[in-house]
Amino acid sequence: GAGVSQSPSNKVTEKGKDVELRCDPISGHTALYWYRQSLGQGLEFLIYFQGNSAPDKSGLPSDRFSAERTGGSVSTLTIQRTQQEDSAVYLCASSMTGEGVYGYTFGSGTRLTVV
Amino acid sequence: EDQVTQSPEALRLQEGESSSLNCSYTVSGLRGLFWYRQDPGKGPEFLFTLYSAGEEKEKERLKATLTKKESFLHITAPKPEDSATYLCAVYGGATNKLIFGTGTLLAVQP
Numbered sequence: 759g760a761g762v763s764q765s766p767s768n769k770v771t772e773k774g775k776d777v778e779l780r781c782d783p784i785s786g787h788t789a790l791y792w793y794r795q796s797l798g799q800g801l802e803f804l805i806y807f808q809g810n811s812a813p814d815k816s817g818l819p820s821d822r823f824s825a826e827r828t829g830g831s832v833s834t835l836t837i838q839r840t841q842q843e844d845s846a847v848y849l850c851a852s853s854m855t856g857e858g859v860y861g862y863t864f865g866s867g868t869r870l871t872v873v
Numbered sequence: 874e875d876q877v878t879q880s881p882e883a884l885r886l887q888e889g890e891s892s893s894l895n896c897s898y899t900v901s902g903l904r905g906l907f908w909y910r911q912d913p914g915k916g917p918e919f920l921f922t923l924y925s926a927g928e929e930k931e932k933e934r935l936k937a938t939l940t941k942k943e944s945f946l947h948i949t950a951p952k953p954e955d956s957a958t959y960l961c962a963v964y965g966g967a968t969n970k971l972i973f974g975t976g977t978l979l980a981v982q983p
Contacts, residue, residue: 762916791970800877800975801917801960814969849916858964858971859905859924864916 760784762865764850770871771840779835779868783852790833791853791862792817792825796846804848807833808856840872875900875966879959879974886951886981894946894977896961904965906944908937911958911976920946920959951981 763782771777783790792804803817807827818824822841827833837844847869851862876899886892898906905924909917921930923939930937934955936947946959958978962971 793973798975801962801971801973803970803972806970851916856969858969859922861905861907861919861922862971863919864909866914866916869914 762850762852762863764848764865764868766868767866768869768871770873773842773872774839776836776838777840777870779837779848779850779870781833781835781850781852781865783831783833783850784863785831787852787854787863788830789853789856790827791851792833792835793849793851794846795849795867801849804835806856837870840870842872845870845872875963875968875972877961877963877972877974879961879977881977882975883978884980886948886979888952888981888983889950891947891949891951893948894959894979896944896946896974897942898944898961898963900963900968900972901966903963905963906939907962907964907971908935908944908946909960909962911960917960948979951979953981953983955979956981 765780790807793801806814809830822838825835847867849867851864878897880895908920911917921937926941938945958976960976962973
């Protein structure tokens with residue numbers, strides 16, 4: 759597609775429920791990144807994919823968080839047993855290669871609210 | 874540890890009042906410094922990449938400069954539509970991802 763697409767744009771869920779967030783990167787971009795942005799905070803790195811592999815998962819805050827990427831394209835971030843502190847905007851970005859020197863293109867994010 | 878610090882946290886300007894935003898960084902072997910603009914409810918939008926000290930780039934009313942320790946985003950004669958959060962990020966060292974600062978929230982009043 760022309761840009762990075764994320765869905766849903768907004769998600770309200772009850773504490774304890776599981777949620778799935780989806781990211782469609784720019785066609786042909788091999789690298790995909792997930793970041794989290796909390797109110798008043800900077801962008802917090804979660805996970806990096808190169809193709810379907812995740813060489814860097816160091817930012818995932820707990821084992822409730824997982825992500826996968828299939829076909830070198832769409833990625834899904836899953837949060838199990840959501841907690842109120844998971845409330846944030848989840849941003850996905852893609853890049854032509856895994857070399858960050860070319861910068862990233864971001865989607866508009868999914869605003870997650872856990873009530 | 875790679876680190877990015879932006880100042881001020883917030884800045885309010887009158888239309889036409891020029892100013893600068895600061896991004897201080899600590900990274901071993903900087904390979905790129907990035908400026909993004911983020912509007913409310915949207916993802917960050919790419920503005921500039923700077924690769925080496927002394928480099929400058931311009932786009933409309935914005936000019937980004939880079940030294941070995943910091944980058945400045947100069948805003949000349951800003952307009953209300955320049956109001957946004959401006960984010961700085963670095964790429965380099967042993968990291969394989971962009972490290973972001975917390976941003977500067979700019980408000981330009983007519």
